[in-house]
Amino acid sequence: ADCRYTCHQECRSLIQLDCRRPGQWQSQLSPESTLLPACSQNVTQTVEEEKPEPPTVQEIKQKIEKYNAKVTNCLLMKLNDDGTYTGFIKVHLKLRRPVTVPAGIRPQSIYDALKEVNLAEMTDKRTSFYLPLDAIKQLHISSTTTVSEVIQGLLKKFMVVDNPQKFALFKEMRKDGQVLFQKLPLTEYPLYLRLLAGPDTDVLSFVLKENETGEVEWDAFSIPELQNFLMILDKEEKEKIQQVHRKYERFKQRLQQTLKEARGKPG
Numbered sequence: 001a002d003c004r005y006t007c008h009q010e011c012r013s014l015i016q017l018d019c020r021r022p023g024q025w026q027s028q029l030s031p032e033s034t035l036l037p038a039c040s041q042n043v044t045q046t047v048e049e050e051k052p053e054p055p056t057v058q059e060i061k062q063k064i065e066k067y068n069a070k071v072t073n074c075l076l077m078k079l080n081d082d083g084t085y086t087g088f089i090k091v092h093l094k095l096r097r098p099v100t101v102p103a104g105i106r107p108q109s110i111y112d113a114l115k116e117v118n119l120a121e122m123t124d125k126r127t128s129f130y131l132p133l134d135a136i137k138q139l140h141i142s143s144t145t146t147v148s149e150v151i152q153g154l155l156k157k158f159m160v161v162d163n164p165q166k167f168a169l170f171k172e173m174r175k176d177g178q179v180l181f182q183k184l185p186l187t188e189y190p191l192y193l194r195l196l197a198g199p200d201t202d203v204l205s206f207v208l209k210e211n212e213t214g215e216v217e218w219d220a221f222s223i224p225e226l227q228n229f230l231m232i233l234d235k236e237e238k239e240k241i242q243q244v245h246r247k248y249e250r251f252k253q254r255l256q257q258t259l260k261e262a263r264g265k266p267g
Contacts, residue, residue: 075138169184
């Protein structure tokens with residue numbers, strides 16, 4: 001009230017003040033006495049963000065009917081008796097780094113998928129290669145399937161033995177001519193996002209990319225992977241050096257040509 005010190009209500013017990021000023025207050029005021037009255041205190045309260053109520057089965061049913069009415073192919077969503085629903089999502093694989101797969105293993109068959117046979121466990125040999133750029137994989141998932149499970153399912157389909165923490169699922173949106181990416185939390189449900197956005201992939205699509213947020217967890221990589229990264233970095237470094245050499249070589253040639261043409265000319 002005297003020195004006009006203002007603080008949060010929850011910080012009151014942490015404050016120590018010495019408000020003695022020559023010619024003014026002669027007594028040391030306690031934090032309690034320096035706070036403004038309760039009716040006019042500048043108090044910041046944490047307001048918990050209200051989470052939207054989960055949709056009812058009837059609302060889900062209406063959304064699915066609206067979604068299916070826009071589908072131009074046979075990839076419809078289906079509502080189950082227990083309130084869950086199933087459908088399809090397409091995931092674009094935009095991986096710039098090589099992935100690790102078992103060496104000498106045949107592609108997974110329908111029989112292997114039905115029997116949940118993990119071909120990657122049949123050999124300890126590993127090799128690395130680049131997945132085709134912009135490869136698209138279609139997945140049939142449930143409304144209870146999380147982002148984490150989608151990532152693990154994609155890696156299993158391609159027999160990738162890398163740690164799933166190296167990858168992240170993004171949603172790609174187009175707005176005002178710009179392409180926006182947003183990383184999805186591992187607990188998010190992609191099929192629900194697909195349902196809300198509709199079947200048009202120009203409105204919303206899913207992309208699997210490297211997880212590059214924060215520090216790189218080098219412990220998650222094997223020794224062959226780390227060696228492979230060093231080889232890639234060495235190759236990229238040499239290519240950059242060659243680009244710089246070619247740039248200045250062209251500049252040197254143009255400069256020499258200009259000097260040659262300028263010989264004998266005044267000034």
